[in-house]
Amino acid sequence: MTAEQEADDQDARRRFAEELKSARELYSDSALTQTEVGRLTRTSKSTISRVESGTGRIPDELPAALDRLFGTDGQFKRLYEEVVASTFPVLYQRRMAIEQTAIEVREWSQTVVPGLLQTAGYARAILRKGDPRASDTEIAKSVHLRMARQEVLNGAAPPVLRVVLCESVLRRQLAPREVMRAQFAALLAQAARPTTSVRVLPLDAEAHLLLEGSASFLTTPNHVTVVCVEAYRTAGIIDDPEHVRRAEHAYEEITGEALTRRQSMQRIQAQMEKLT
Template sequence: MTNRMGTWEGGASVDSDPRRRFAEELKSARELYPERRLTQTDTARLARTSKSTVSRLESGEGPIPPELPAVLDQIFKTDGLFKQLYEEAVAQSFPAMHRRRMKLERKAIAIWEWSQHVVPGLLQTSDYARAILCKGDPRASEAEITKAVRARLTRQDILRGAAPPEVRVVLCESVLHRHLGHRDVMRGQLSALLTHMEHPTIGIRVLPLDAEAHLMITSSASFLTAPSHMTVVCVEAYRSSEIIEDLEHVRAAQRAFEDLMGEALPARRSADLIRQQMEKLT
């Protein structure tokens, strides 16, 4: 491990606007299509969308339909380029610190999560995320909430990739009892946790309410490990966040997380506890 960020974040791109790059790459891929130059109408037909959508995307106007980047990558055989640019464009709607955290998250080979209040964003259902975002900003419009939910769920694409990170999550038991929205919302979220636990690269454990006090009792934290095995810690609080890189502080936090893992219930008992809470919501 090291406390330098050079291995995480390379030099700045020549064009740091991913939305603009998306537009340029789409036009270029269309015009340089191997068999023949495609028109916007041709591209729309292949992508099962409208010509006006392709035209709008190439002019850099409006949002990118979330289902379209993967389709474009398949059509043009661009090895995830459009999907990556889409994710970067979505991330731009977040504050600078959150954008940096999401960039690190996309490169991580391992992600550890400690959460004492809510299910971490990487594991949230759309309804659960919506309930959190509505509570967090009650004045937000429906369109703003929908956009925020979509952006949050986009982060979860890393779990479905060809080489997903190893994810280890410790949840405070209080997370299972804290209802957000209708009972069905919480039931759906608990069911999603059980589904995640079946995945070989995702481990979820529950820390009992009677566990002893610990170093991270006042905040939740995420540990992101790069391919170089360097780790940073992201700590979030009300309307603020911090990325800790100092080696000594990172190691202390890692030891605290390992202690939490030791205090948490084993995977099978954690699953039983989640299932029991689901049954109470029937």
């Protein structure tokens, strides 16, 4: 993390800490102690103390619990999202901000299960292979951040999620068999949600514009779409309308070539059963 990122991270954590302390001290007719907040949010006094001092990790479930306790209408959830976003490299931060408010997310991947749908075990295996010299603590932090991104799918109004996976994603065993089975089970569970579609593009599908890499299409509340592309150590956001239009056309072609939702779920189920 660069010095600039560390400063952003500390600023976001400081805001979260200040709002927590303020809400606790101004609660109803009398202030709540850290012990009482810990009990009411099913954490602990030590956790609340560390968060208020800006030195401890914020548990994933704490922001929502604080919003319920203090009736703050998502304020702590939004502050937590800022904390998460600030830990990503600058080139990813804009993507994270757009993703958190998107009304539709369309994913195309020919290499791995997209981050929004990864299990912790699958993410850990990929991150470890991508950075074999990283410490266990660093890998654990990266996994935590990736899992935190997925909270956008668990809110009251999740975005419409459309995913197309190359069949090679299912066949490529990037993790131990039990981890892959759990990942496929998670895919099937997500695909069963009414706001989600998971499709598989067969290996014999024709060539297309997006053949050289994965892409994410994020549509904002004002119905503007940007395309996020990633490659080795690089990432970018395409917002030129003409380039976005061409990429969307390619995505629709891929979707047209993909198996139906039912066939795709059957293909995922079959691949999972091979790992028993």
